[in-house]
Amino acid sequence: MTLPPGPRWPSVAQTVAFIAFRNPLLDHLSRTYGDSFTLRILPGPRTIVGISRPDEIKQVFAGRSEDFHAGEGNEILRPVMGDHSVLLTDESEHLRARKLLMPAFNGASLRGYRGLVEVIAKSEVDRWHDGQHLVTHTRMNALTLEIILQVVFGVTDEERLSTLRPRVMRMVEVSPLLLLGWAYPKLHRFGPWKAYFGNQAAVDRLLYDEIRDRRGVSDLADRTDVLSRLLQVGATSEDEPLTDAELRDQLVTLLLAGHETTASALSWTLHELGANPDVQAEALRAADQGDGDFLEACLKEAMRLHPIIDQVARRVTSPQKIGRWSLPTGAVVTPSIALAHASSDSFGDPQRYRPRRFLDETIAPNTWLPFGGGVRRCIGAGFSLMEGTVALKEVLTRYRVSVDGEEVSMLRNITHVPKHKAVVTLHGR
Template sequence: MTPPTPLLGAGTLDRKTARTLPPGPRLPTLVQTVLFASHRKTFFPRLRERYGDVFTIRLVPSRRVVVVLSRPDHIREVFGTPPAIVHAGEGNAVLAPILGHHSLLLIDDDDHVRMRRQLMPAFNGQALRGYAGMIAQLARQEVGAWPVGQPFRLHERMRTLTLEVILQVVFGVTDSDRLAQLRPLVDRVVSVRPIIMLGGFYPRLLRLPPWRTYLEINRRLDAILYDEIAARRSQPNLAERNDVLSKLLAAGTWSDVELRDQLITLLLAGHETTATALAWAFHELARKPDQLRAGQQAADEGDDAYLEAMAKESMRLHPVVYQVGRRLTDTVELAGYRLPRGTTLMAAIGLVHGDEEHFPDVNEFRPERFLGDNPPAPGTWIPFGGGARRCIGAGFSLLEATEILRAALTQYDVRAVRPEPETAKPRNVTLVPSRGCELIATKR
């Protein structure tokens, strides 16, 4: 394994190089870090308005240099650069104590190619078609238990449902006793707070609470996962099972630790993100009767293309993950600047999705953008990233969203508790509805 690239920051940035970087705010690093962590949806647009399409911010640790990109052509160039030069794994290093060092999100170069190749059979078209029935059944069960005629927070119900999909469809656990063991542990793992992630930058913190407590919960979850992996390895009918873990075992050569790290990665990357995208979709439908009726008609008629377009437009209008990062392992020319080795590049998904140039009536919820003969231009819709590091679970996420929308819209009308839209607030690495997507569901 190649050693990590040193961060470009306080210890490695000289004054001459600093003067050649894109412009940016001169606020103290800690202030910029807090604004980025807590207010990025307003902080980034203000910086682009003041400094242009490319700007520099500095974040902890080590006053690291982060160059933010907001033009699709610049971002496409990054996604198209050889992965050996733009390391995504190093850009996600803060997640190592949570995901494990073999996680697809944390490895680069040949290790990433090998791991991704082994993961692909569990997420190809044939495999996705096999998951649809299980997801649909779980969706109908959860949606059927919604409170009728009284306010509730849909985001929490979506988190419960997407967690169940992870446990049963990804992990392949269906035994009721084992599910009862897993649910509280997994819920605490996926509810990781931003402060826990600091342990990835400052390993000494891991010996102290709350980091030590979080890692202990992780270890308890690991014990169950390793037990499931061992039990699955001993089963002769892996090819007949229809869950992700079984397909991974059948298709690749894995150590138990590698499998554990991929399962935790799928859990953290696929649970909160899909739940939040669905919450934002219902947030819009509850305020737009015409769109609600169009969605209900699509659900009744089996129009999967329209249901998927609703999920895509929700991800466009309300980016769940606002940015993705890469670390340069060599000096590159980009966006008119010579960016040194160690620079962190940040593709601002939210700025691209919120640009009127790419999406007319940019603040309107219009699923029709993703239908017909004139879809969004390449590189303007990037909720799953792009290039060799595009999210491997993108197809799974869209399938899950389609089945959950179908289950809900065939049964219910929904309306907002309050007419004013909910704002986005940070929750870990995602942006969620500030009031949890409060709505009222009534039977159709």
Template structure:
């Protein structure tokens, strides 16, 4: 792990071009620019970026492990993060140190155990509802349908009820996420409400409407006679208590629920679209996946999801900040500098993943990856709380699609990565052509998510 030091600052080399040029290249040509920098400078280099300032980029699993395991007193969140201005002060994205640890203890239980089995059923229902409208024999983008599946799934899992407030959020969240992604990586001043025509003011309007809807759902949950028996995330958070017996405030609960909705559906849906894009270009794999789904298996599908995350990461970095001068490997990083663990470079390294350019899910069959080389969910204290939930959503959604449809393979060129601000999406939206299978859900060998959860 990194250690505090008084040694002279020693940073890895990096490009000397102007800060703005570096920032534009990394943001707009995310995959290409970072790959080029990795080829030029290796696994560790220094950038000078707008918003984040001087930034040490690492991808060596040894350094990544050291970073993720370093004391929370030495390493914290970067000063400029989307927590405070976009998701609110009560969001886990805006917490650090002991406060972050305490919040994680409250948030983890709803995403494990019996609740997850119920969420599988919800995911399958939402996937079936959405794919019922898919056109046959005509190419269409899967990104937006995947977003509807993941948004509706997490809305039901989080709030456990239908109604006008939930309908309001179904409209608000996609618009807020699209706009918020565009301003999240801009300077914090841009994200603030500086008057009616400012970007911050526009997002503040979204935020006020979302808060009203969430507050209405909080009131409805408390008024439910079966409140203590409910297993939705909202009800569990309302009943949660810290070690000293204190409840979370409604404001902090609202911030956390909004964080789950905003951060929890766009990343998962984008990875689903990337996975469809990948498997359509590998016909033999597509056939094997269909056979596995028909037989009720899941190992190859889960490996395919992991390989999709490795080769087409939706989030390309895990960001930290040096709270004091630290020594990380051979480098001495001063207080205030940003440290960026590049998920893209780490997961494209040949010494961790032989033939890294190949899309080969078999590398993960019966072979768990190094958790500091395969890092789509980040790591350490700031690892994604919803990792297990997102993995379940992807597994159930893809299983349902493969069970109900025959995906038409393609020899079209790979879809290029497109920076959507925070996330990297398929440039053409993960296009697909599907044909409904005659067997579909009635196949005798098919095992639904709900059936598997009770077996």
């Protein structure tokens, strides 16, 4: 089998670098080995093959789902997301989960959620003031959490909301040390892992209470939040209803996959608008005129320039030929979102923040990948872009933003976030 070249460090060193020093590691790998590389990551060690050429990425995304298991590739998330998570299942089980979730995220559903998202965004921005040094990552995390709790979970009881908020925030704050411990269940009895999973158990109890109470409401069919929609599966179709455990796992997946990712994308967008006054001037006009297309392009370009998730993973279940490389059974192939987004072959002047490229140019397939691709493309992609566009419009119709310094990306758990929290100064319009 022919694998791409890679470092010859001990597996433990490669694992620590991969988890705790991902950005400098990726820079080193791309400079040293080019657009493909191989790593050996514990436990196992597993063979990790990174790729970034569009033709090779296409082979993975277009490959048969039985040959490329994304669920197995995401195995480290199982202790938190659960056995039924749409991110952790494969083949028929994944298709069932995706089929049941998709109606809650189609175009008609998104239009139904938009009004409540607007209300929540307005409530958040109402707290801001002229001249404020806004810690955007903190405030966007608060905003996206509130949207998930109310629009996705459908929680309206203020007492339950006030109990959920701090516990959910602790649940999404995962250090590299905690993440490493997820792979070793024996550690769950000790120190930070014990505290983390104790908090998770408390969140689970609250979610199960919400699911139980929601099943008993008389107006379930009239409710439009995601949980209420999922609870109606089986009532008007031949599909098997979702069990409480399945509902819990999908809700936690939507929380972890859709909370800090969208918050970071919004934070990076506001930072880049503050750092690029000419682009911001166009964004302000777009907000005033209700031009959602340009605001969405601002989000997409921030996601390209600052990937929130830097790769996706597929475990190959049989020997596979991917472009120039031959992968053995059990290897994990990881299309690199970060390297694909930084490619000058795909994006002219790739280090420049230029949203117009998404309106005036054709973005080639398998080059812009913040939501993955193929049959495993994130089902919440449309929701995330709608949510971000609504929030940007609310901010930019009321404030212009400026930045005082540069910002850099930092890996936090499995997401890349602004290291200094993307502070901007607000200027009332």
